Amino acid sequence: MTEALELTGALNPRSAWDAERCSLAKALEVVSTRSAFLLLREAFYGTERFDDFASRVGVSDPVAAARLKQLVEDGLLVREPYREPGQRTRYAYRLSDKGADLFPALVALMQWGDRWLAEDGPPVEVRHKRCAATVHAELRCECGHDVALGELELARPGARRRS
Amino acid sequence: MTEALELTGALNPRSAWDAERCSLAKALEVVSTRSAFLLLREAFYGTERFDDFASRVGVSDPVAAARLKQLVEDGLLVREPYREPGQRTRYAYRLSDKGADLFPALVALMQWGDRWLAEDGPPVEVRHKRCAATVHAELRCECGHDVALGELELARPGARRRS
DNA sequence: ACACTGACTTAGGACAACAGAAGTTAGCTA
DNA sequence: TAGCTAACTTCTGTTGTCCTAAGTCAGTGT
Numbered sequence: 093m094t095e096a097l098e099l100t101g102a103l104n105p106r107s108a109w110d111a112e113r114c115s116l117a118k119a120l121e122v123v124s125t126r127s128a129f130l131l132l133r134e135a136f137y138g139t140e141r142f143d144d145f146a147s148r149v150g151v152s153d154p155v156a157a158a159r160l161k162q163l164v165e166d167g168l169l170v171r172e173p174y175r176e177p178g179q180r181t182r183y184a185y186r187l188s189d190k191g192a193d194l195f196p197a198l199v200a201l202m203q204w205g206d207r208w209l210a211e212d213g214p215p216v217e218v219r220h221k222r223c224a225a226t227v228h229a230e231l232r233c234e235c236g237h238d239v240a241l242g243e244l245e246l247a248r249p250g251a252r253r254r255s
Numbered sequence: 256m257t258e259a260l261e262l263t264g265a266l267n268p269r270s271a272w273d274a275e276r277c278s279l280a281k282a283l284e285v286v287s288t289r290s291a292f293l294l295l296r297e298a299f300y301g302t303e304r305f306d307d308f309a310s311r312v313g314v315s316d317p318v319a320a321a322r323l324k325q326l327v328e329d330g331l332l333v334r335e336p337y338r339e340p341g342q343r344t345r346y347a348y349r350l351s352d353k354g355a356d357l358f359p360a361l362v363a364l365m366q367w368g369d370r371w372l373a374e375d376g377p378p379v380e381v382r383h384k385r386c387a388a389t390v391h392a393e394l395r396c397e398c399g400h401d402v403a404l405g406e407l408e409l410a411r412p413g414a415r416r417r418s
Numbered sequence: 419a420c421a422c423t424g425a426c427t428t429a430g431g432a433c434a435a436c437a438g439a440a441g442t443t444a445g446c447t448a
Numbered sequence: 449t450a451g452c453t454a455a456c457t458t459c460t461g462t463t464g465t466c467c468t469a470a471g472t473c474a475g476t477g478t
Contacts, residue, residue, distance in 0.1 A: 096301035096350070103379065106300050111311065113378040115368030116296055116361060117289070122372070124289045125435070126280070133279055137269050137409065138259035142455050148274065152437050157456060159435095167371075180445045182454070187259070190371050192404055196392050197363035198279060204360055205278030208330075208353050209285070215276040216266065217412045220396035224410075227402050229359050233383035233390045241355055244390060246300065249380045288465070305425050315467060320426060343475040345424070 098245040122166050123194070127151050127159045132191065133198060135169060140184040160185055168194065200229035261408040285329050286357070290314050290322045295354065296361060298332060303347040323348055331357065363392035 099106060111117070123129055130149045139145055146156035163169040168191030175181050199218055206214035218227045231239045262269060274280070286292055293312045302308055309319035326332040331354030338344050362381055369377035381390045394402045 097299055097381070098384065099301065100382075106302060106311065107307075111296075111300075111378075113373065113375070114293075114296070114365075115373050115377060116365040117293060117368075118372040119364045119368035120289045120292055124287065124292070126283045126287045127435080129283055129287070130277075130280060133274075133277070136260055138262065139269060144270075148269065153456070154438095154458085155436060178446080180454085193370065194367055195404055196394055197360060197367055199394060200360035200363045200392060201282045202277075202279040204357055205280075205282035207356065209281040210276065210278050212276070214278060214412050215274075217410050218260070218394075219263075219408050219410050220398070220400055220402050221261065221406045221408050223396060223398050223400065225397040225400075227394050227396045227407060229363060229392050230395050231359055231362060231381075231390050232393050232395070233386060234388040235383070235386050237383055237386065237388075239383050239390050241358055243384045245382050245384050247380050247382050247387075249377050290465080316426070317428085317468095318466060321465090341476075343424090 095242060100245050100247045102248050103246055119197075122168070125159070127155050128163060129198070129201075131156070131159050131163065132168065132187075132194060133202075135185065135187050135191065136195060136198065140186060141182065142185075145185065163191070167191075196229050199227070203228060258405060263408050263410045265411050266409055282360075285331070288322070290318050291326060292361070292364075294319070294322055294326065295331065295350075295357060296365075298348065298350050298354065299358060299361065303349060304345065305348075308348065326354070330354075359392050362390070366391060 098104075103109060123132070127149065130151070131145055134145055134148050137148075139148055142156065142160070145151075145160065146153055149156070151159075160169065160171075164171050164185070167188055169185045170188050172184050172186060173181050174184050202218075203214075219225060220227055231244075233239050261267075266272060286295070290312065293314070294308055297308055297311050300311075302311055305319065305323070308314075308323065309316055312319070314322075323332065323334075327334050327348070330351055332348045333351050335347050335349060336344050337347050365381075366377075382388060383390055394407075396402050
């Protein structure tokens with residue numbers, strides 16, 4: 093029972109504008125499927141080869157092939173040939189910068205699952221290498237404040253607030 | 256072309272464990288559909304009534320009904336009766352604490368869309384009420400460090416690092 | 419009593435996302 | 449040259465996500 097965001101300026105009331113250009117909607121066009129999310133998770137875990145993706149995510153070959161292909165098309169993964177001695181050329185799927193930049197979103201979702209859905213506590217934990225402290229996805233403003241949900245407002249970019 | 260997380264302890268190598276209990280997978284069971292995400296976005300924008308959800312998200316009535324019902328079942332939204340004078344009793348859908356706690360994940364996804372998918376720049380901006388500075392989803396460790404992607408490791412909870 | 423409206427539900431059908439099983443192909447190794 | 453294997457592709461079928469169009473139903477308001 094939390095209150096909603098405060099809509100400011102031209103965004104208030106909600107009925108006065110539409111969300112056609114919504115970036116969330118655009119992001120979901122790229123990664124709205126379960127398999128896409130999970131394949132990305134695997135990529136963050138360091139998986140690179142086709143068979144490993146399919147078996148570790150627990151998805152069938154055709155789905156793995158289709159999703160990986162699309163993630164490459166969308167620029168989240170890069171398909172790179174590599175060669176181990178005595179082996180033939182294979183292909184590795186690696187995160188591009190665009191794909192890697194999705195990590196905060198993955199962590200946020202994963203930790204929401206930890207908090208609300210995992211009975212036995214989190215199965216794995218993301219930590220900071222240097223200090224070994226656990227890492228969380230948090231909302232923070234550019235001045236450095238931690239921001240709670242009640243302290244947020246939605247604005248049209250560039251629009252200044254009438255104080 | 257970023258490197259992956261470093262897997263530590265029992266989590267290394269990746270082939271030594273499975274991700275059956277993965278919290279990300281559990282979270283996706285609840286909100287993997289486009290419509291679920293977008294309805295939650297609307298709830299954060301303050302939308303409460305059925306028709307408004309359907310029209311603002313741009314989804315048909317049956318889909319709105321099915322998704323809203325499921326989000327209530329899963330405990331992300333609460334369906335509350337309310338009554339305006341001279342009107343009959345209606346129902347409002349409001350975020351529960353569990354639902355509201357998904358906000359960082361939504362913001363992270365939205366901002367990824369802003370950065371990589373929106374040609375004309377972000378259509379809306381989340382700001383801190385007090386200082387009007389823009390708000391971002393960031394990874395931070397409990398000691399307060401900002402954490403870049405290369406500085407992360409994955410551990411089994413409770414497991415101490417051999418330094 | 420009747421129309422009206424907001425909040426749904428039902429029916430019918432398209433299409434996307436999956437599974438499982440069985441090919442196919444390229445290039446190494448024997 | 450034949451076999452082996454990783455990386456796919458093809459086939460078939462199910463379930464899930466969406467659409468449009470048309471109903472239902474409960475309270476107001478006239």
